[in-house]
Amino acid sequence: MVVALGHKVGQNQRLSLTPGMKESLQLLKMPLPALLDFIDQKIAANPFLDWKDGAPPSALTRLSGFAQDAADTLEAQPPSTAYSLLHQLAAQHATELEQRCALAILDALDEQGRLPIPPAEVARNAHLPPGLLEQVRQRLLRLEPYGVAARSLEECLHVQLEEQGEAHSDMLAVLAHLPLLASRGAAHLASVAGLPVQTVKDLLARLRGLDPFPWRQAEGAQPAGIRPELIASKTETGTWAITLPDTPEEAIRFETALITRIRRTPHARTPPADTQDMTAHWQAQARWLMRALPRRSRSLLAVARHVLHYQAASLDHGPQALRPLSMVQVARALRLNDSTISRIVANKYVQTPRGTLPLRAFFSAALGANTDTAQASGAARACLLHLLESETAHRVRSDQDYAEALRQHGFSLSRRTVVKYRRMLGIPSSFERMQAWQAGTVRPA
Structure with a gap:
């Protein structure tokens, strides 16, 4: 056996994320309370950053539960x-x-x-x-x-x-x-x-x-509870307006006066090299944050407007009116990567007249192959839940009965799919529901 040593030169391409890019991706995924905590840590460690009024504005603290009083710290900690x-x-x-x-x-x-x-x-x-x-x-x-x-x-x-x-x-x-x-x-x-x-x-x-x-x-x-960052409201013309009323970047100040004082320092009093390096690092971090926060707000607002305008019928009539929509569709429409859409949507909530809903709730798979005519699986589940909630002790229907009932509402589902959706909703079988009614217990629906 002959053993030979050798080497070869080749080229390949791959995406390498810088620390700044990684932090930008993390910002997209953060809910508002975690974002405010992140900003507060940056401000505490960087003399070139500060809140404009010395603290986050009241509108943001109401949305996020951000605590400034030590007495409220325990109550304001984000839940597990x-x-x-x-x-x-x-x-x-x-x-x-x-x-x-x-x-x-x-x-x-x-x-x-x-x-x-x-x-x-x-x-x-x-x-x-x-x-x-x-x-x-x-x-x-x-x-x-x-x-x-x-x-x-x-x-x-x-x-x-x-x-x-x-x-x-x-x-x-x-x-x-x-x-x-x-x-x-x-x-x-x-x-x-x-x-x-x-x-x-x-x-x-x-x-x-x-x-x-x-x-x-x-x-x-450290995810916080359900706190809306977006607001969906109906205008006088009957259309839906999606707004991001309060953004953190509007409440942060970049201390340009400090930069001016440093530049005016006499040459004889020039700080040592390591201090200059730290000053340059702080300035770069401050400029990065002042650019990254508006990008996060613009991206979130663009995605939310596209999604909620597409699903306007569900805002009017509830989840039964959901249309099929995937993150890939939104990514293609907005010319973004689908993983970026996933990060933007994660842990984001929208306040609507029907309550506070996760932005993810407006995405739903199609029941048919033709997405132009198919209905959303989320709409089918909502319809099934509505039918199950109207069930009485004298009329406990089987999964096949519900498949027929859903067909009358325009959802062509097999009995097997009805069983799958029923289990996803945490609804027991018809036999267990009948036993619950006969025992006089609260129906587990």
């Missing part, structure tokens, strides 16, 4: 991800037993937000109904941040794809064989999935834009 999930579940009118199931699931999660043990074992340990606990887990999966309480990485990503309307057959085929990527590479994965290699590479690039650890990321960002 677990608290946020329980708060969202309670807003869906979860029963006391369902909330106990949610607590048992959240207590069993590992540091990545996965459920490492079977749901049946969690139910047995907590003395809870296994079927109901699994239904609650399915609901937790689809609350912000999407994918918490998943049993695996594949399930976590699958839920995020569903919520973004991108869980099509090619993507699911790649997701089903994802473990092959690390051991055998993209070419082998493409062969097993029965797809062209380039298609698989494009789908993998999209998967990389998802969040594999939503619990860990959310905990690191």
Whole structure:
């Protein structure tokens, strides 16, 4: 056997993110309370930055819960991800037993937000109904941040794809064989999935834009509760106006007077080189923040206006009027990357006459292949929930009955899809609902 040493020269292209670019991407994803905390830390560490009035304006503090008084610090601390999930579940009118199931699931999660043990074992340990606990887990999966309480990485990503309307057959085929990527590479994965290699590479690039650890990321960002940053209001002409009423960049001052004083310092009193370097660093950081904040506001407003104008019917008539919309569609319309859209939409809420809603709620997958005529899956789920809520003790309908009822409302769904949506909504089977009515307990809908 002959062993030879050699070398070769080659070229390749790849995107390299600078620290400034990484921070800009983080700014896009931050909710307003976390953003104000980030700005306050920058101001505390940079003499060239300050709040115009010495503190954040009252309008922003009302929106964010930002605390200036030490006595209010405990109350104003952003709640944990677990608290946020329980708060969202309670807003869906979860029963006391369902909330106990949610607590048992959240207590069993590992540091990545996965459920490492079977749901049946969690139910047995907590003395809870296994079927109901699994239904609650399915609901937790689809609350912000999407994918918490998943049993695996594949399930976590699958839920995020569903919520973004991108869980099509090619993507699911790649997701089903994802473990092959690390051991055998993209070419082998493409062969097993029965797809062209380039298609698989494009789908993998999209998967990389998802969040594999939503619990860990959310905990690191200290997510605040449901606080609207956008306002949707109807104008006199009957159209919807989407506004971003108060932006942090308007409340920050760049201390140009300090720069002037430094420049006027006599040459004999020139500070040492390390001080000059730190001064230059502070100025660069200040200028970056003054540019990055307006970009965040413009991007958020542009995405929100496009999404909410497209979904104006749902603002008028509720979620049953949702139209199919994916983040890829919005990205193409605004000429942005779909991962950028995902960051902009994350943890952002809009105040509407129908309540405060997550911006993500206006994205929904299409029920049909033709997106021009298809209806949104979110609209179908809202219609199903409305039908289930009108159920009485004398008329408990089966999944097939609801499939027929939905067809009369324009939603062509199979019984299997109705079962899937019912479980996503945390609604028990018709047999369990009938038993609940006969027992005289509150219906778990």
